[in-house]
Amino acid sequence: MTDPMILHHYDGSPYAEKVRLMFGLTNSHWYSMLSPAWPPRPSLDPLTGGYRRIPVAQSGADIFCDTALISREVAAATQCEALNPQSMSSEAAALMQQAEKEAFFAAIGAVPPLRLVGTMIRKFGPVGMYRFVKDRSGLLKGGSARAPQREAAGPVLQALLDALEQRLGAHTWINGESPSVADLAAYHPLWLHVNCNRRPLQAGPKVLDWFQRVGDIGHGSREEISQSVAFAAAKDSEPRALPASVENVPAAIGTRVEVAPSDYGVQPVKGILAAVTDERIIVARDTDEFGKLHVHFPREGYSVKVVQD
Structure with a gap:
């Protein structure tokens, strides 16, 4: 730029x-x-x-x-x-939508509650955690998005991991043989899950290898x-x-x-x-x-x- x-x-x-x-x-x-x-x-x-x-x-x-x-x-x-979402294949676009819609809120819901509370206290302190939870609890009001029930969050997240494992079994990256916006879109809810859970990602070998490669892209200057x-x-x-x-x-x-x-x-x-x-x-x-x-x-x-x- x-x-x-x-x-x-x-x-x-x-x-x-x-x-x-x-x-x-x-x-x-x-x-x-x-x-x-x-x-x-x-x-x-x-x-x-x-x-x-x-x-x-x-x-x-x-x-x-x-x-x-x-x-x-x-x-x-x-x-x-x-990086243009319009240039993605139909398969890559479907995975992007799955990651950013159903799986995004599931990435948080799949974290054990006490561990999630501990993560928020570490990040924001007790008062900050209260403010954060109060703010986020109203985030969905008036909108069409619905977070999955806690018991459904794990299966929703696992469905994304399974779809990624299958896709990455045939392609190096989600949209083919080079990284794209599809990889970044699918990566960020998993990044959120790992950060909130404070545990390594539990996924298949293809996904784990890909997850590492996406993180290695870095943030530029x-x-x-x-x-x-x-x-x-x-x-x-x-x-x-x-x-x-x-x-x-x-x-x-x-x-x-x-x-x-x-x-x-x-x-x-x-x-x-x-x-x-x-x-x-x-x-x-x-x-x-x-x-x-x-x-x-x-x-x-x-x-x-x-x-x-």
């Missing part, structure tokens, strides 16, 4: 690990802006307008939400087509920055030119709208609908602190609602 991307994240975030590995796969230099594990996030909320989920990527006055869209941005910036640097990047930049909008837009361009994920973390972001393509929704936010910002969301999995002023 000619201009390093800013990643707003925290080190324990599994979805952030997915993006950090993208930087490793492309040998990219990037800026790390660490944020709290739960809201409020003073270094991020003013940029996004209150988007609940993390990580978020930033390039000047353009803000990118959701790793599905961030992967497209990294793919385009580094000319690495292997990471440089820590401060909130002031991230804010200055937004203030001193203009959003990039808008793409042409498609015809079947969910609301009229120029309308005041709110955009929110449909599955979980459904807190909306308000702004002016600036553009809609087949893959993304772009909302313009006029702010006193930064001027105009463009906040980008994937089109798939996000709702657009007209706001009546």
